[in-house]
Each structure stands twice: as structure tokens, then as C-alpha cells.
Ligand SMILES: Nc1ncnc2c1ncn2[C@@H]1O[C@H](COP(=O)(O)OP(=O)(O)OP(=O)(O)O)[C@@H](O)[C@H]1O
């Protein structure tokens with residue numbers, strides 16, 4: 001079976017700073033992969049390279065066997081249709097009401113009528129725990145956690161084949177976070193989407209991931225089933241999972 | 256040596272910007288001709304540019320018309336005492352040919368150019384433009400093209416309104432302050448008004464509208480670095496479109512009226 005997404009030796013630098021330094025990863029169809037790693041290690045950059053928002057300096061990125069590494073996002077319409085993306089900062093369109101944000105892909109890609117699209121949007125908002133009263137508000141009137149959930153609804157509304165979740169549970173209370181975890185699991189199990197998620201929340205990672213990868217200094221230093229993340233035998237992963245300040249990963253702080 | 260490299264650096268940056276701007280304009284124009292078209296966005300931009308700029312443009316026009324009448328009356332008084340026909344003539348010709356388009360253009364550049372740069376710039380730095388692309392929507396078609404079309408179409412309308420209001424301002428001063436005869440002032444204005452003066456002004460207006468929208472979108476689109484970057488983009492949009500308006504104004508005048 002061919003991989004849904006396949007990365008081979010992907011590199012990306014900003015000036016002299018190497019952010020991705022040879023990432024190789026295959027994601028199977030209907031698999032849920034979670035990337036963990038310290039803040040600023042390049043997790044979001046990795047997703048953006050696959051989406052074509054940033055172009056990788058080197059390496060191959062294949063989606064359903066199609067090479068896309070050097071195709072900017074604006075030139076790959078057919079590939080974009082397969083993707084949904086939850087941005088770390090939500091990136092909601094603040095000139096549009098919440099429902100139109102969620103329905104944006106439906107209106108643009110599937111050319112639904114506005115009434116139909118609105119119904120779908122309200123239904124999707126319900127899945128992320130937002131009532132229909134929220135639909136008419138503008139994004140600026142929502143709390144950070146609500147914006148995150150609207151972003152999530154926008155990412156899954158078009159029922160894409162692949163969804164990227166950049167920190168889906170950050171900024172949510174523990175109960176809502178677990179509702180979102182369940183939602184992502186349901187998307188993968190029932191709708192059969194392929195998911196690539198980023199999270200700092202180990203509880204969430206264990207719950208939604210089939211496989212977990214750890215990004216450190218531009219490389220995936222550990223890739224394995226989520227059940228093995230507790231006893232990976234890798235000191236870096238151990239330190240991250242247990243959130244210990246002491247260990248091989250040295251934070252750049254001066255005391 | 257150091258001084259020379261400084262000049263070279265400035266020239267290179269300028270050429271870099273010029274190249275990028277040309278590519279940006281070319282891409283935008285090519286998207287103007289290819290579907291899909293976002294008519295709803297075009298309409299909302301037209302309302303924004305046309306309707307909501309009316310107060311600003313109207314006020315500018317009426318006071319310019321009034322000042323023009325007053326100045327030309329006192330100015331002409333030095334040569335020949337109070338020539339009524341000359342005042343009406345000067346007001347009509349200078350408003351339709353020059354002051355209408357240029358003043359409306361500059362006011363709209365301040366109002367609309369700035370808001371375009373700020374809005375698109377904010378969308379850039381908050382990743383909304385990236386989100387648009389991943390949702391299969393080309394940002395040029397969705398953001399830039401509607402603004403260019405609205406600028407191109409609405410500025411002439413605004414300038415036409417400005418011409419009328421400006422002439423009316425001149426009329427007010429001439430009749431109520433300088434004591435001219437109302438009917439003959441209107442007659443004089445009408446006689447001196449030439450279709451070509453008005454049309455050339457409207458063509459200028461279209462060009463200015465395009466330039467305002469282009470500079471607003473361009474500066475917004477390439478802004479980076481958070482609120483500060485958006486602020487710089489806004490300033491650049493207003494300054495560059497104002498300078499371009501004045502430059503273009505000379506070039507178009509030269510083309511139409513130069514001998
Ligand atoms: N457009 C850019 N230009 C320059 N440098 C960038 C750019 N985007 C990201 N970087 C750099 O790349 C590095 C990785 O950024 P990235 O956003 O991927 O981090 P992250 O792993 O997602 O962190 P976090 O968990 O805090 O979101 C950072 O050091 C950042 O400074």
C-alpha cells in the first residue's frame with residue numbers, strides 16, 4: 001500500500017538557521033500521527049512545508065504518490081482539496097461571521113448554496129461544542145478557545161481526506177480538550193481521514209495517535225507506536241514525556 | 256567607496272521592489288480575466304470605496320470649488336475688473352481637468368489605500384492568507400482582484416460627483432459672496448464645460464483608482480513582522496500611491512493636453 005503522505009529527507013532553513021534537517025516519514029492512509037517536540041523546533045514549519053505554504057529547500061514530499069515539494073500552495077488546487085488545516089493561531093477570517101468561516105471550503109470547493117452551507121456549518125459547530133448562537137458572531141467576539149474550535153470546525157467541515165491539527169487542544173479546558181480528542185479519534189476511525197497532529201499535551205497525544213514522532217534539532221529522533229512512548233528507551237523522549245527540566249534536552253535559559 | 260555602495264544598495268532595493276511590484280500587477284491582471292470571479296467581494300469593495308468615500312470627497316470638492324472661485328476672482332481683478340465669465344471658466348476647467356481627480360485621488364489614497372494595506376497586511380501576519388490558499392481560494396482572486404476592479408470603476412464615479420459638488424461650491428461663492436448673477440454663472444459654466452475635459456478627468460480617476468488599490472494590496476500582501484510591519488505597510492501604501500498619483504497625473508496630462 002502506498003503511503004498517503006511521504007516525506008523523504010526534507011530540509012528547510014531560514015537564513016543560517018536549520019529548522020528541518022532531513023525529515024523522513026511515511027504516513028499510511030487512515031493513520032493518525034502525532035508530532036511532539038519542544039517549542040520552536042519546527043513542528044509548524046513541517047506542516048507548512050507539506051501544505052506548500054513554505055517551500056522545502058530540499059527533499060521529496062509526496063501526497064498520494066504525487067510529488068509536491070516544490071509546488072507552492074497556490075498552484076496545487078487538486079492537492080489542496082484533500083487537505084483541511086487547523087492553524088496554530090486559528091487564522092479565522094475576521095471579515096466573515098463564524099458560520100461563513102466554517103462553510104468557506106464548502107462554498108468555494110463544493111459550491112453549495114449559502115443556506116445549505118450554513119446548515120452544514122451549524123452542524124459542524126455542534127460537533128466542536130459550539131451552539132448555533134455562535135454562528136452569527138464575528139470571530140473577534142469569541143474567546144481564544146472558541147476560536148480554536150471554530151478553526152477546527154473549518155478544518156473538518158469539508159470532510160477532507162487529510163487533516164492537519166496544529167495544537168488542537170491548546171487553550172481549552174481539560175474537559176473540552178477531551179471532547180476534541182474524541183472528535184479527532186472519531187474523524188480518523190469513522191470517516192477514515194488521515195491525521196497529522198501537533199501537540200504538547202501528552203494525554204492528548206496518547207489518545208489520538210497511532211504513532212508518535214519526536215522532533216528534536218531538525219530531526220525525528222524517535223518514531224514509534226503511541227503505546228511505546230512511555231518506555232521508548234530514548235532519554236530525550238523520556239524527558240519530554242515526563243516534562244523534566246533535567247535531562248539531555250537543554251533549554252536555552254540563563255539563570 | 257562606502258558612499259557609493261550605499262547608493263548602489265538603495266538602487267538595488269528599489270529595482271527589487273519595482274520588479275516585485277510589476278510581477279504582482281501582472282499576476283493580478285491575469286487573474287482579473289480568469290474565473291472564478293467573486294462578485295460579492297467586488298460589490299462590497301465598491302460600496303466601501305464609492306459610497307463611504309463620498310463625504311470625504313464631497314467636502315474636499317466643495318471647499319476647493321469655493322476657494323477656486325474666490326482666488327480667481329481676486330487674482331483676475333488685478334488685470335480686468337471682476338470678469339464673471341473668467342471665474343466660471345477657471346472653476347470648471349481646473350476642477351474637471353485637475354483638481355477633481357487629483358484631490359479625490361489623494362483623499363481616497365489616504366482613506367482606502369491605508370485600509371486595504373492594513374486589512375490585507377493583518378491577514379498576512381495572522382496566516383489568514385495561508386488559510387485562504389489551503390481552502391482552495393486564490394488570494395489574488397479573492398482579495399486583490401475585487402479591490403482593483405472596485406478602484407478602477409468607483410474612482411471615476413467619485414470624481415464625477417466631486418466635479419459637480421466643486422462647481423456648485425464655486426457657484427455658491429460667486430453668487431452669494433461676489434454677487435454674480437446666478438443664471439448667467441450657470442450659463443457660463445455650461446458654455447465653458449467641454450466633454451473632453453470631463454472625460455480626461457475620469458480617465459485619470461480610473462488610473463488613480465487602480466494605482467491606489469494596487470499599492471494598498473501590494474504593500475499589505477508583502478507585509479511581515481506583526482503589528483509593526485502592518486503599520487509600515489500602511490504608511491508605504493499611502494505615500495507610494497500619493498506620489499504615483501501625482502506622477503501619473505503629469506504623464507496623463509502630457510499625453511492628453513501636451514503639444
Ligand atoms: N517565516 C519564518 N521566517 C523565519 N523563521 C521562521 C519562520 N517560521 C518559523 N521560523 C523559525 O522556525 C523555527 C520553528 O518554528 P515553528 O513555528 O515550526 O515552531 P513550533 O515547533 O511550531 O513551535 P511551537 O510549539 O511553539 O508552535 C522557529 O525558531 C522560528 O523562529
Ligand SMILES: [Mg+2]
Pocket residue numbers: 043044045088166
Ligand atoms: Mg507551532
